[in-house]
Each structure stands twice: as structure tokens, then as C-alpha cells.
Amino acid sequence: MTKPAKSSSVSPAGADPQLVTPAAPSSEEKLHAFWQRHRGTLLGLFVxxxxxxxxxxxxxxxxxxxxxxxxxxxxxxxxxxxxxxxxxxxxxxxxxxxxxxxxxxxxxxxxxxxxxxxxxxxxxxxxxxxxxxxxxxxxxxxxxxxxxRTADGTAALQQLANDAKQLKGIRAEAIYHLATLASANGSADDVRKYSDQLIALDPTSPWAQRAMMLRATQPAAPSAPAAAAPEAAAPAVKLNVPGTK
The missing domain is CATH 1.25.40 (Serine Threonine Protein Phosphatase 5, Tetratricopeptide repeat)
Incomplete structure (x- = not known):
């Protein structure tokens, strides 16, 4: 009596030889499945x-x-x-x-x-x-x-003139108007001060040129008084003492 031939492959214990491990789905299959599940939502989102x-x-x-x-x-x-x-x-x-x-x-x-x-x-x-x-x-x-409203107007001009963030042209015009106010008030020192400020801000500005013309019309600054000359020393007096020559 002959023995049956042994199978060339032996299934592991407890394994069903008819079961085959399925292959992992491809990216296209995953995308298709996702589309099938969420097609309505995606279409609504696109719209x-x-x-x-x-x-x-x-x-x-x-x-x-x-x-x-x-x-x-x-x-x-x-x-x-x-x-x-x-x-x-x-x-x-x-x-x-x-x-x-x-x-x-x-x-x-x-x-x-x-x-x-x-x-x-x-x-x-x-x-x-x-x-x-x-x-x-x-x-x-x-x-x-x-x-x-001179005080209010002057304060507003001062604010513009001193605002470093303000446009240079606006600042220059504000300073010039302050100079004209000073001139009208007879304050030649302030005219000189504002003209100096304008030259420092923008020497090529037409407002600076007008300020310098205004400055030229102001009275000259008084010169410092000359130092007093020292008094002349009194001439020496020679005393003739009897018995001396």
C-alpha cells in the first residue's frame, strides 16, 4: 500500500489554506472611496x-x-x-x-x-x-x-512747528507765521530765533528765505556796552622835607 504524497507547502497550524491576505488599497482607490463617501459635502463646498x-x-x-x-x-x-x-x-x-x-x-x-x-x-x-x-x-x-484768538492760534502753530513727525513744509510755514507774529509784536529776538529754526529745518525752503528777509527788517541787536577804562592814577606828590633837597 502506497502512502499519499505529501504537499510541497505546509499551511501554518490553525490557518485556512483558502484565505488569501488582501493587498493594500492604492492611493487612487483611497481617493475614490473618499470621494464616494463625501461627494455631497465636497460639491457643496466647491459651490x-x-x-x-x-x-x-x-x-x-x-x-x-x-x-x-x-x-x-x-x-x-x-x-x-x-x-x-x-x-x-x-x-x-x-x-x-x-x-x-x-x-x-x-x-x-x-x-x-x-x-x-x-x-x-x-x-x-x-x-x-x-x-x-x-x-x-x-x-x-x-x-x-x-x-x-491769538493765544490759541499761536499755540496751534507752535504745536505744528515742534512736531518732528509733521511734514517739513507744514512745519516751515508754521515757523514763518510765528516769526511774523513776533515781528508784529516788536520782538526782534524771537524773529531771529524763528529764522534760525527755519534755517536749521530747511535752508532751501521759500519760507526760510522769507524769514531771512523779515529778519533783515528788524532793528539790530544792541551791542554789549564797552568795558569802562580804568581811572588814571593820580600823579605822585613830592614832599620837600626841611633839611633835604
Missing amino acids: LVALVLVGKGAWEIWQAKQEQSLQQDYAAASTPEQLRAFASAHNGHLLAGVAQLRLADEAYAAGKSADALTGYEKAAPQLEGTILGARAQLGAAMAKLQAG
Whole structure:
């Protein structure tokens, strides 16, 4: 009796020879499975992003059209009444500040110091951070002087003149106006002080040149009195003592 042939491969104890270990899924299969599970959520997210992008583009286009329309309205405002209406309708916008500045300048030129000061004070916060904002501050100082508020106006000019963060041109003009005030008050020493300050700040500024011209009109500084000459010594007196020659 022959014995059955032994199998060339022996299965481990307890193992089912018909079971085969499945291969790990590929990256493509994992991605496909993920898509199948979350397809609805992903599609909704894609649609939302697309709507946001489209909405952002539409908003930017609308804003650009609004800005263009606003600029056209400003350009069309040629009378004080139209400028006031524009500034009121667009309060807070840069161009509204420019409109207020124009109104203030016109009022100052006409000698209407109260209206000028109101306009400058309304314009300054809307133009903050720009050269026109500094112009509004300087205008407010000058309007105070025009209104007879000399102490307030001088203090405002001093603040601008001494502000190292302020624009050089604004500082130079403020210093020059301080020099003219000093000249009007007959303080030649202060005129010289302010002209020296202007030369140190910006010697090529037209305000520095005007300050030097103003300085030239001031009376000369009094010279120090000459030292008194020492008194001449009294001549010696020779006494003739009897019995001596």
C-alpha cells in the first residue's frame, strides 16, 4: 500500500489554506472611496467657494463704479452750495474732506474766520494721514488768529512747528507765521530765533528765505556796552622835607 504524497507547502497550524491576505488599497482607490463617501459635502463646498469668488468680484466691480460715480459728483460740484451738499452726503469719505477744505479756504480768503475754522476742523479728521490733513490743521491755526484768538492760534502753530513727525513744509510755514507774529509784536529776538529754526529745518525752503528777509527788517541787536577804562592814577606828590633837597 502506497502512502499519499505529501504537499510541497505546509499551511501554518490553525490557518485556512483558502484565505488569501488582501493587498493594500492604492492611493487612487483611497481617493475614490473618499470621494464616494463625501461627494455631497465636497460639491457643496466647491459651490460655496465659487459663489464667494463671484460675489467678491461683483462687489469690487460695484465699489469701483460707486467710486467713479462719486468722483464725477465731486468734479461737478463747483459752487459752495454744491460742495456743502456733497460733503454732507458723503461724510467720512476723503473727497468729502477735500470739499470741506475748499469751503474753508474760501471762507478764510473772504475773512469769514468762524466759517473757515468750522470747515478746517471738519476736514482735518477726514483727511488725516495726508498732506491735506496737515493743511487743514494749519488752516485752523490761521483761522483762530484771524478771529482774534491769538493765544490759541499761536499755540496751534507752535504745536505744528515742534512736531518732528509733521511734514517739513507744514512745519516751515508754521515757523514763518510765528516769526511774523513776533515781528508784529516788536520782538526782534524771537524773529531771529524763528529764522534760525527755519534755517536749521530747511535752508532751501521759500519760507526760510522769507524769514531771512523779515529778519533783515528788524532793528539790530544792541551791542554789549564797552568795558569802562580804568581811572588814571593820580600823579605822585613830592614832599620837600626841611633839611633835604
